Amino acid sequence: MTSMHIEREQANGEVVLKVAGRLDTPHAKPFETSLMDVVSMTDGSIVINLAGVDYVSSSGLRALLVAGKAMRNSKRRLSLMSLQPQIREVFDISGFSTLFEIS
Amino acid sequence: MMTPPAAGTLISALRVGADIESISQVTSWLADLAEREEWPMAMRFGLELSVEEALTNVISYGFDGIAHDPVIRLEVHRMAEGRVAVELIDNGAAFDPTTLAEPEAVDTIDAAKVGGHGVQLMRHFLESLTYRRQGEENHLTMVAVPRSR
Numbered sequence: 001m002t003s004m005h006i007e008r009e010q011a012n013g014e015v016v017l018k019v020a021g022r023l024d025t026p027h028a029k030p031f032e033t034s035l036m037d038v039v040s041m042t043d044g045s046i047v048i049n050l051a052g053v054d055y056v057s058s059s060g061l062r063a064l065l066v067a068g069k070a071m072r073n074s075k076r077r078l079s080l081m082s083l084q085p086q087i088r089e090v091f092d093i094s095g096f097s098t099l100f101e102i103s
Numbered sequence: 104m105m106t107p108p109a110a111g112t113l114i115s116a117l118r119v120g121a122d123i124e125s126i127s128q129v130t131s132w133l134a135d136l137a138e139r140e141e142w143p144m145a146m147r148f149g150l151e152l153s154v155e156e157a158l159t160n161v162i163s164y165g166f167d168g169i170a171h172d173p174v175i176r177l178e179v180h181r182m183a184e185g186r187v188a189v190e191l192i193d194n195g196a197a198f199d200p201t202t203l204a205e206p207e208a209v210d211t212i213d214a215a216k217v218g219g220h221g222v223q224l225m226r227h228f229l230e231s232l233t234y235r236r237q238g239e240e241n242h243l244t245m246v247a248v249p250r251s252r
Contacts, residue, residue: 025126025159055148057155058220068212086148093227094220099212 003027006034014045014077020052023060032063039070046071051082056090068100079103111180111188114140121162121173121195126155129177133189136179142187143249149228150189150247156221157191157200157243165195165241185249186230193241199234200225200243 004021015038023031038046048064064080071078079101083091091097117132119125130151137147154177166173173195180188205226206219225232230248234241 022130024130024155026123055151057152057159058218058224059155059159061220062217065212065215065217069215069217072212086145090152090224093224095206095208095215098210099215 004031006031008038014047015042016047016049018049018052021054023053023056023063025057025059028057028059028063031060032066035063035067036070039067039074043074043076045077045079048078048080049082050080050087051084053087054084056087058094061090061094061096064096064100077101111182111186114179114181116176116178118174118176119158121166121175123162125162125175126158129154129158132177133179140181140187143185146185146187146247146249149250150187150245153225153229153232153245153247154189154191156225157245160198160200160221161191161193161195161241165193165198167196169195182246186246188244188246191241191243191245194239195241197236198241199236201232201234 004019004023004027007018009016009018017035017038019031021027068078081103083102088097091102115132115136117129119128133151133154142150158175161175171194174193176192178190178192180190182188200222203222205223206216209215225245228247229245231244231246233244236242
């Protein structure tokens with residue numbers, strides 16, 4: 001329950017990251033590091049599937065924003081998918097729903 | 104004289120260190136209480152999030168340049184009509200998060216600032232967020248109410 005992990009898949013030229021667990025303060029830094037590794041090691045679009053994420057705090061949002069800014073700087077597409085309702089609520093309140101492409 | 108932290112019944116208390124590992128410790132403690140007290144899922148999520156945001160602030164900034172040993176305590180109080188109050192008490196630098204301004208709304212990722220969303224989320228998920236400085240301690244009281252999504 002108090003963990004976080006990422007699975008990486010390659011599909012149709014884009015990288016899909018399936019994230020599971022908690023994006024809280026203790027896990028945000030390792031999450032950000034893993035994300036930024038993928039950003040620097042690949043050159044196409046990235047999709048982050050958040051279906052397995054049941055908790056996100058502002059620390060987790062911050063990690064996503066750092067990755068989002070890096071992708072934007074290199075003119076690549078970053079999108080998020082399958083947000084659980086409580087995660088969607090956090091995105092809506094913080095204004096992140098308008099910053100990210102979400103499907 | 105001590106002011107009562109919150110009118111209600113104290114059901115649990117915990118003392119933690121001023122380090123990031125404390126957050127996982129507090130998360131497990133709250134999860135156990137949530138099970139035992141049968142908190143509705145939405146209220147549990149809001150409380151967990153608010154407590155984490157507040158505690159992260161205290162741990163990250165509250166003891167910068169402070170010479171004495173950090174003491175951080177949390178108390179959970181059962182309140183009327185299913186409400187729950189969590190009081191976070193620390194002996195760090197005086198800091199009132201209720202006065203923080205919310206981040207400016209932006210519509211592009213370039214304009215977005217990293218950070219500053221914690222208090223915005225707390226205000227949304229809590230019924231009330233109140234602060235008082237009592238002696239050498241910060242007391243932050245977070246009250247959540249059962250709600251339907």
